[in-house]
Amino acid sequence: AGNRGRLPPRKRLRKHVVYIATIEKANALVNSMIELERLNSIGLVVVDELHMLGENGRGATLESCLSKILFAKASIQIIGMSATLSNLSDLAKFLKADLYSNEFRPVKLREYIKLG
Numbered sequence: 001a002g003n004r005g006r007l008p009p010r011k012r013l014r015k016h017v018v019y020i021a022t023i024e025k026a027n028a029l030v031n032s033m034i035e036l037e038r039l040n041s042i043g044l045v046v047v048d049e050l051h052m053l054g055e056n057g058r059g060a061t062l063e064s065c066l067s068k069i070l071f072a073k074a075s076i077q078i079i080g081m082s083a084t085l086s087n088l089s090d091l092a093k094f095l096k097a098d099l100y101s102n103e104f105r106p107v108k109l110r111e112y113i114k115l116g
Helices: 023-035 050-054 058-071 088-095
Strands: 044-048 077-081
Touching (some): 023 058, 050 058, 077 088
Parallel strands (some): 044 077
C-alpha cells in the first residue's frame, strides 16, 4: 500500500500477503477494506511503537484504526509492541487483549542526566 500501491489492494491469488505501512496508510487500508467488506481478509496487525496511542496527531489516527478493527469484530489478531508503555493494563483492556510483558534487557540500560 505504498505510493505505487493502490487502495483497496487487489485480491491476490496467493492467500498470504504482507503489507508494511505507516499509521496513515494502514488506516486508509483498513478504511478501504471495511468499505469493500474485506476486512476479514486481514489476519494479523502488528503495531510497533504502541505507546503512540495516547499522543495527539498520529496517536489519534492509530487509535481510530485499531478501534475500527475492534468494532468490526473481525477475526484479526493484533500484536502491539513498545518498550515504554506505562499503562499496560488499561491498554490491554482497550484492545481486549492478553498482556505479556518482559523485563529482560540484553544490554543493561544506563540513564544519565547532563546539566549545562
